[in-house]
Amino acid sequence: MMSSVAFRAVSKTYRGNAALDCFDLVVERESLAVICGPPGSGKSVMFRLLVGLETPDTGSIEIDGHDITGLSPAQRPIGYVPQSFALYPHLRVYDNIAYPLTLARVPKDEIARRVDRAAGILSITHLLNKMPDQLSGGEKQRTALARGLLKEASLFVLDDPLLGLDFKLRERLMDELKSLRQELKATFLYATADSLEALIMAQRLVVIDGGRVVQHEDAIRVYDEPRHLRSLELIGFPRANVLRGVAAGNRISAGPLSFVATDSVRDGAIVVGFRPEAIKAATGRGIEGSCRIRLVENLGDEYVIHVEAGGEMLTMSFAVADGTALPIDSEIPFTIDPRDMLLFDPVDLRRLLPGG
Amino acid sequence: MAEIVVDHITMNYGSLAAVDDVQISFADGEVACLLGPSGCGKTTLMRVIAGLETPSAGRVLFGGRDVTAVPTRRRDIGMVFQYPVVYPTLSVAENISVPLQQDPSLSASARDQRIEEVLDILDMRHLKNAFVDELDAGSRQKISIGRAVARRSDVVLFDEPTTNVEVNAKLQLIRAVKKVAQRTRQTIVYVTHDQTEAMTLADRIALMRDGKITQYDRPDTLYNEPATEFGGWFLGNPGMNFVPAKIVAGAITVPILAEPLPVPSGLPLQAKLTVGIRPGRIGMSAKPGAATVAGRLCEQTVGIAGRYLARVALGEVTVKVKTDERPPAPIGGTVHLTVRRDHLVLFADGNRVVR
Numbered sequence: 001m002m003s004s005v006a007f008r009a010v011s012k013t014y015r016g017n018a019a020l021d022c023f024d025l026v027v028e029r030e031s032l033a034v035i036c037g038p039p040g041s042g043k044s045v046m047f048r049l050l051v052g053l054e055t056p057d058t059g060s061i062e063i064d065g066h067d068i069t070g071l072s073p074a075q076r077p078i079g080y081v082p083q084s085f086a087l088y089p090h091l092r093v094y095d096n097i098a099y100p101l102t103l104a105r106v107p108k109d110e111i112a113r114r115v116d117r118a119a120g121i122l123s124i125t126h127l128l129n130k131m132p133d134q135l136s137g138g139e140k141q142r143t144a145l146a147r148g149l150l151k152e153a154s155l156f157v158l159d160d161p162l163l164g165l166d167f168k169l170r171e172r173l174m175d176e177l178k179s180l181r182q183e184l185k186a187t188f189l190y191a192t193a194d195s196l197e198a199l200i201m202a203q204r205l206v207v208i209d210g211g212r213v214v215q216h217e218d219a220i221r222v223y224d225e226p227r228h229l230r231s232l233e234l235i236g237f238p239r240a241n242v243l244r245g246v247a248a249g250n251r252i253s254a255g256p257l258s259f260v261a262t263d264s265v266r267d268g269a270i271v272v273g274f275r276p277e278a279i280k281a282a283t284g285r286g287i288e289g290s291c292r293i294r295l296v297e298n299l300g301d302e303y304v305i306h307v308e309a310g311g312e313m314l315t316m317s318f319a320v321a322d323g324t325a326l327p328i329d330s331e332i333p334f335t336i337d338p339r340d341m342l343l344f345d346p347v348d349l350r351r352l353l354p355g356g
Numbered sequence: 357m358a359e360i361v362v363d364h365i366t367m368n369y370g371s372l373a374a375v376d377d378v379q380i381s382f383a384d385g386e387v388a389c390l391l392g393p394s395g396c397g398k399t400t401l402m403r404v405i406a407g408l409e410t411p412s413a414g415r416v417l418f419g420g421r422d423v424t425a426v427p428t429r430r431r432d433i434g435m436v437f438q439y440p441v442v443y444p445t446l447s448v449a450e451n452i453s454v455p456l457q458q459d460p461s462l463s464a465s466a467r468d469q470r471i472e473e474v475l476d477i478l479d480m481r482h483l484k485n486a487f488v489d490e491l492d493a494g495s496r497q498k499i500s501i502g503r504a505v506a507r508r509s510d511v512v513l514f515d516e517p518t519t520n521v522e523v524n525a526k527l528q529l530i531r532a533v534k535k536v537a538q539r540t541r542q543t544i545v546y547v548t549h550d551q552t553e554a555m556t557l558a559d560r561i562a563l564m565r566d567g568k569i570t571q572y573d574r575p576d577t578l579y580n581e582p583a584t585e586f587g588g589w590f591l592g593n594p595g596m597n598f599v600p601a602k603i604v605a606g607a608i609t610v611p612i613l614a615e616p617l618p619v620p621s622g623l624p625l626q627a628k629l630t631v632g633i634r635p636g637r638i639g640m641s642a643k644p645g646a647a648t649v650a651g652r653l654c655e656q657t658v659g660i661a662g663r664y665l666a667r668v669a670l671g672e673v674t675v676k677v678k679t680d681e682r683p684p685a686p687i688g689g690t691v692h693l694t695v696r697r698d699h700l701v702l703f704a705d706g707n708r709v710v711r
Contacts, residue, residue: 223658277662295531298555300579301636317661
């Protein structure tokens with residue numbers, strides 16, 4: 001399949017620190033790739049290089065097979081929705097959205113058609129004649145989103161576009177952005193720090209750490225088989241449990257847990273992680289223990305149960321079933337299947353895999 | 357006894373009714389959450405109950421006593437706001453002690469005992485002598501809760517107290533409110549826009565929209581039997597599916613049902629009919645069955661707690677399906693959906709019809 005975006009051995013150093021280190025990434029055309037990475041991972045630098053706000057030290061960036069490394073931001077065929085939005089305070093919402101097209105001298109009726117469409121998708125048609133200071137925060141953000149999505153481009157870069165919007169609006173905009181992408185037949189590179197939004201938006205997930213891509217696969221695959229601690233930590237809701245521990249003769253001790261590894265591991269420090277759904281509130285076969293309930297959150301379809309075990313806070317989560325009694329401060333047993341325990345190298349944070 | 361009765365309260369700001377003829381009562385010793393999107397009137401209603409706003413019309417009664425004209429400080433209420441109200445130069449225990457000193461009926465030892473009790477509720481025993489300005493925002497807000505509940509006033513009001521704290525502190529605050537409710541049995545009215553917070557804390561949730569209460573029910577009833585499409589949409593992650601329905605040959609046909617539904621008596625003629633079904637209430641299998649409906653799998657993702665979230669097209673309509681098992685077909689493939697009739701909610705013009 002044709003690539004939409006390709007980073008070829010891109011490096012970028014700030015004051016001797018490598019923000020991107022021989023960074024390679026190829027994103028397929030007409031896909032939606034969510035980019036995840038902790039602060040300082042190089043994610044923002046990657047975005048800034050792509051839209052042309054920075055220049056790489058070495059390496060090249062291609063869009064649809066064309067090298068764009070030397071192009072100015074305006075010359076790049078990219079629609080950009082930045083995280084922090086700035087609206088022109090003296091222009092109506094309509095003119096704010098239309099501004100890039102007006103600059104590009106697009107005919108008036110064509111501008112009207114495209115503004116109306118973008119405004120319709122983002123449900124701000126009724127606001128087009130208002131001034132920015134008459135808008136709520138969410139309405140301002142939708143206006144900025146409309147402006148970014150207006151460009152005739154095959155590639156859109158969306159940097160945490162739903163940050164700070166209320167929950168229900170985000171749910172709807174997630175659906176609409178996905179169908180908009182399909183309609184436009186465009187590629188979306190989408191960054192979010194929200195661990196559930198990442199999973200729900202993504203076809204493909206790109207996990208970045210230390211200036212490199214550490215995993216790039218289908219979203220469900222990354223969820224099921226994280227190859228790096230960041231893939232476990234940054235993706236999925238509720239957030240995964242992560243404990244620092246020690247391995248000795250294949251026995252692993254981490255916080256309240258002590259178990260024999262299913263594959264042989266080297267003695268020494270180790271990181272242990274498991275998903276909230278891997279820990280069951282029941283006795284059974286596997287790694288057993290007891291914990292005290294701190295809080296049970298009711299999500300309607302699921303419970304999120306915060307428990308304390310041996311001084312560590314752990315999270316479990318399962319579907320709501322009738323008759324479940326989980327009183328606060330009560331002691332309950334738990335079980336984890338050792339096969340659900342994911343082990344990571346404490347230094348490079350890569351997953352320790354059998355035979356690896 | 358401090359049942360709170362809100363009797364036909366209206367609060368106008370110019371031509372806008374922020375609270376529009378609301379009639380509701382909050383039972384003694386229960387936690388009621390006022391839940392709704394921004395601008396629905398929930399905070400205004402709470403401020404009327406607190407006496408911080410004088411209503412345009414209607415009365416507020418505490419335990420049968422009309423307090424509409426009684427100023428806030430004489431209403432015997434505790435209050436917690438979005439920002440902590442604490443004395444930064446006093447210790448944690450001293451902060452909690454201040455409201456208790458205004459009660460001359462409490463002896464010094466009773467006061468100390470009360471402080472210990474509050475510290476225990478807040479999980480803050482070990483921070484008793486810490487100074488407030490050494491603590492983070494979440495802990496300061498916990499102390500605000502302690503100060504509001506220490507006097508054992510009949511009523512405690514919370515206005516989005518978790519808005520300005522980080523995730524872990526938020527969980528601690530919710531736990532503290534939960535423990536207050538269990539231990540002190542004060543009547544609590546808690547304002548929030550966060551459905552999880554409301555579902556977690558409330559004995560009853562009053563769901564608000566445009567200055568009115570659309571439904572007042574126990575959390576699971578509100579979740580499973582929303583009185584309005586708005587309720588079905590607002591609660592849930594993702595919210596309810598709404599499938600258009602129509603009457604054909606004396607029965608209600610719905611794309612998600614193999615067999616039509618009988619038309620309930622008293623159904624308004626010409627009403628716009630929809631059927632609501634929660635994504636988690638739809639069964640999905642690879643093989644057709646007796647009452648299944650075939651659809652095309654458009655998308656599959658992972659959602660909360662590793663459960664799968666699929667999008668299935670049934671002709672013109674698309675529904676979301678939440679399952680524990682991976683969808684049994686590739687994208688573009690055919691899946692077969694089943695729903696139980698008792699999991700369906702029928703709406704006429706957005707309001708639930710009892711079947």
